[in-house]
Amino acid sequence: MKNILKIISLLGLALTIVPSMLVFKGVIDLKLHYNLMIVGMVLWFGSAPLWMKSKSLEEKEQ
């Protein structure tokens, strides 16, 4: 489960940075770039807090 969450988080980060490169190369326009970044943001904040636990919590689990 944790690995799936990490993959979703990475996908969120990819959707944050890759569209800007595509705009730079003239492949997509700014509006699509904006929308893809929103999707990336939702994926990151929807998944990252679930696996990026604070140290004290990790210690409790050990």
Add this chain to the structure above:
Amino acid sequence: MPMNTGEKSTLVERLDALYEYEREPVTKDKLHGWKTFIAMFSGEHIAGTEFVLGPLMVMHGVSAGDFFGGLLVGNFLAVLSWALLCAPVGVKTRLTIYWQLRRICGPYLMIAYSAFYAIILCLLAGAMVNVAVTSVSIPFNIPNPAAGDLLPTVPWMLLAVVVGAVIAILAVLGFEKIAHFSKICAPWMVLIFFAGAIAVLADLGCTSVGDFWRVANEKIFTGVPMGTATKYTFWHVMGFAWLCNATQHIGMADITIFRYAKKWTQGFASAFGMYLGHYGAWVCSGILCAAYLAAGNTNPKPGNIALFGAGFAGAVCVVIAGWTTANPTLYRAGLAIQVTTPNWKRWKVTFAAGVFMIVTACIPAVNDNLDRIVAYYGLFFMPLGAFIFIDIWIFPKIGLINDYAEKAKLSISWPATFAWIGALLFSVFMYGKDNYLWLSRLLEGRQPPWLANIKLDLMLLIAPEWIVAVTLYLLFCIIQQKIGKSKVQYREAGQ
């Protein structure tokens, strides 16, 4: 000056009465590893104000070479200051800056430091809230205050109250919650800055990576100041990059944070904050500002330029970037105030600081003059960090007693007091002789040529002031311990 009068000892006893982690060395089970510090620095220094400082450099007409070179050197000096000066002290003593100062300078100087520091931290946290609200206001169509406005509109102030209240609640939750919040936000925030800048490069005529340097020189960092702004050079950029966090590193305020570090080498974690935030993010926000203005827009506020480059996600990033900086700033302000109000609970103290933060967020002049405020406060607190450094590392090697105020039971250390005042007067004089009208007139025709030829900006005073502070403190301590009568008092105290 032994503290034996009723009123004075009551205050000191009240200060010593509280038993918390803030007041004694952190225990081993509370220590944090590299990840926490990398996330903390990345989150704290990739902040809302990075959206202000990049554009500021563009406005001051810095050239591309001066900007990239100045940031490289200035940030390197900042990282070294954290790693070689601040972190080793934090790991050695495991005490907050306030309690370290109490040992060296005595309780009354510590109280003065805490009071001043709390005010400055609330001002800075307020600046972060201000930046965040420039973004929150966009969907509500609430106009951001323009330069020179005395106060924002009432709806804008209501937004500031809401944003400030959330930040205060998070700060009350403490260090671990703040670090965790930064840890989650940091990777995403970095990418937002870079994505926004990359996306608008084409608008500036940059069509390939090899084309970047030409566009940077011709369209972004043109070397020509805008409006009435003064011209910035390599030295200004380098000095500002080093000075803007001087209170935290060379001024030792971050020993409060590094007391949680396992090793002093974790001070190098600051490189993530410096080179991602004060290098990458400043470059990116400069690019965003240039593209925003080139598109025919005016008033490049943080929220506006982020929205321009990264859309809604960019606007959210400005808000979060404001939070992640304001959180540790307000946490530190809470610690500072707690020292002066020992009978208050920490949540109550932090909320009081939060109210002050919200008030300052509603004063546009704070952000309009943020660069000067940052420079002044860096120079104001830095001498005390210099005292701590030589007290811990140099004094034992040259036969002087460290933590003298505590061991001799002094209420206030006169060497620290006069060295602090002397170092500040030196900086005020060196900057003011060419920049304060009253001082320039007073010295007209009276300066020797060698002095008149030295023209130092605030950004360039960090190293000279540190040297003056150390020299004065060392000299005064030698007088106090070797020549004066205080040594006798120290012996009589049974040490």
